[in-house]
Amino acid sequence: MTPRVIADPDSFIRTETACLAPPLVPEITLHLATESLPIWQRTEEELGEIGLPPPFWAFAWAGGQALARYILDHPETVRGKRVLDFASGSGLVGIAAAKAGAARVACADIDPFAHAAIALNAALNEAATVTVLTTDVVGTQGGWDVVLAGDIAYERDLAARVFAWLEALSAQGADVWIGDPGRSYLPRDRLEKVADYAVPVSRELEDSEIKATSVWRPRR
Numbered sequence: 001m002t003p004r005v006i007a008d009p010d011s012f013i014r015t016e017t018a019c020l021a022p023p024l025v026p027e028i029t030l031h032l033a034t035e036s037l038p039i040w041q042r043t044e045e046e047l048g049e050i051g052l053p054p055p056f057w058a059f060a061w062a063g064g065q066a067l068a069r070y071i072l073d074h075p076e077t078v079r080g081k082r083v084l085d086f087a088s089g090s091g092l093v094g095i096a097a098a099k100a101g102a103a104r105v106a107c108a109d110i111d112p113f114a115h116a117a118i119a120l121n122a123a124l125n126e127a128a129t130v131t132v133l134t135t136d137v138v139g140t141q142g143g144w145d146v147v148l149a150g151d152i153a154y155e156r157d158l159a160a161r162v163f164a165w166l167e168a169l170s171a172q173g174a175d176v177w178i179g180d181p182g183r184s185y186l187p188r189d190r191l192e193k194v195a196d197y198a199v200p201v202s203r204e205l206e207d208s209e210i211k212a213t214s215v216w217r218p219r220r
Helices: 009-016 036-047 062-073 092-099 112-124 156-171
Strands: 018-020 030-032 082-086 104-108 130-133 146-150 175-180 191-200 210-218
Touching: 009 036, 009 112, 030 112, 062 092, 062 146, 062 175, 062 191, 062 210, 082 092, 092 104, 092 112, 092 130, 092 146, 112 130, 146 156, 156 175, 156 210
Parallel strands: 082 104, 082 146, 104 130, 146 175
Antiparallel strands: 018 030, 175 210, 191 210
């Protein structure tokens, strides 16, 4: 079967999701899947490709929930600043930054579904300062004051590449904040923990219904 591009990702997202608030971040409403397998299968059917990774944009992952909660509880982290939400997925963390008073928020993701989901979710939450970056920003310097990254340490090579870049941004003066629920490839020895959360999640996606999740920043 030849892979194809969905003609109307907005309609797909509206049809396959419900407007729900993540458990740890009830202030924000997102287009989220109520079950993982059906939307995963529908995504593969629509794209004509089997074996795709999960539709990350359709779920409020633990790392993103913890990071969004931290930002909302500590708005001084982003207030008045230029913010990047890296590997944004649903846009949850970027929307939290917008609600906390960020001057500008760029939500970066390479998944075309995520581009549509971020735009829909930003509109749903009246987060007018949110824009979407559709290219791979790893290795670039976009003039961001704050860089936010939720749940990015699940694959070894990707984590090594991303964390080298995040540490470089931190060394150049950006404030880098990372949300992580104990993924295998988080370089804990190079990070400082700043907060802990117990995040309700789906057993379809994780190994427990509550994930112990932390917010970290690079050591300086």
